Amino acid sequence: MKRRTILKGTLAMGVIGTGISAGLLTPRSVLAAWPKSAFSATSVGDALNAMYATDKRDSSSKIHLKAPDIAENGAVVQITVSADMDHHVDAISIIAEKNVNPMAASFQLTEHSNPFVATRIKLGKTSNVIAVVKSNGKLYSTQKEVKVTIGGCGG
Amino acid sequence: MAKSIKIRAKLSGDVTKVKALISHPMETGFRKNKKTGKKIPAHFIQEVVCDVKGNTVFTAQWGPAVSKNPYLAFELKNVAKGDILKLSWVDNKGESASAEAAIR
Numbered sequence: 001m002k003r004r005t006i007l008k009g010t011l012a013m014g015v016i017g018t019g020i021s022a023g024l025l026t027p028r029s030v031l032a033a034w035p036k037s038a039f040s041a042t043s044v045g046d047a048l049n050a051m052y053a054t055d056k057r058d059s060s061s062k063i064h065l066k067a068p069d070i071a072e073n074g075a076v077v078q079i080t081v082s083a084d085m086d087h088h089v090d091a092i093s094i095i096a097e098k099n100v101n102p103m104a105a106s107f108q109l110t111e112h113s114n115p116f117v118a119t120r121i122k123l124g125k126t127s128n129v130i131a132v133v134k135s136n137g138k139l140y141s142t143q144k145e146v147k148v149t150i151g152g153c154g155g
Numbered sequence: 156m157a158k159s160i161k162i163r164a165k166l167s168g169d170v171t172k173v174k175a176l177i178s179h180p181m182e183t184g185f186r187k188n189k190k191t192g193k194k195i196p197a198h199f200i201q202e203v204v205c206d207v208k209g210n211t212v213f214t215a216q217w218g219p220a221v222s223k224n225p226y227l228a229f230e231l232k233n234v235a236k237g238d239i240l241k242l243s244w245v246d247n248k249g250e251s252a253s254a255e256a257a258i259r
Contacts, residue, residue: 119215
């Protein structure tokens with residue numbers, strides 16, 4: 001995981017290098033590499049592999065995923081994820097299975113964070129929303145289907 | 156850009172609940188302009204970083220699937236009332252903004 005992050009960081013430096021010289025970016029924000037391959041992946045497995053270097057995950061009842069049963073407007077779907085794992089939670093990802101790019105958001109937690117995040121995402125159509133939690137070096141997940149009556153990605 | 160982020164950080168017990176609203180179009184790159192038929196280029200926040208006293212305590216990495224004018228809530232522990240919390244974001248065009256709030 002570490003080596004991958006460093007590699008990505010180096011790559012990003014090359015691409016965004018021009019941005020720095022133009023004074024657009026602070027070096028700090030460049031160091032934390034945005035995992036482009038995870039967000040451009042078109043399947044859940046690819047997205048997880050790109051983000052966590054594995055797509056092996058156990059389903060867990062200790063993850064609490066709050067999402068509406070029916071979203072009238074797929075452009076704004078409130079998702080809340082919390083977990084009470086036995087170990088510290090290092091990361092939480094929110095994945096919309098049927099979106100063109102399933103990886104919607106990922107959160108890196110520290111020793112100062114509780115395993116709780118809430119945000120709003122777009123759903124292109126009725127889809128399973130998957131919450132993935134990384135804890136103690138393993139991935140755990142839970143999912144819930146959200147019915148969408150108006151898509152969030154169309155024009 | 157100072158007003159593009161609204162933050163509220165409230166301590167209750169030993170948990171600080173942080174809620175933020177960011178003004179941003181969050182264009183996916185899939186949408187078409189109805190008049191010209193041309194695709195609207197992707198424009199979305201990639202990373203949101205939360206610092207407390209200079210230490211990064213929480214990072215969010217986003218794709219274009221996060222809703223327009225994003226809402227973000229998370230919880231912090233081991234931080235104190237009065238600590239200054241700084242939230243900053245960077246988008247795919249290299250634009251950025253940040254805001255600070257004291258934990259109440």
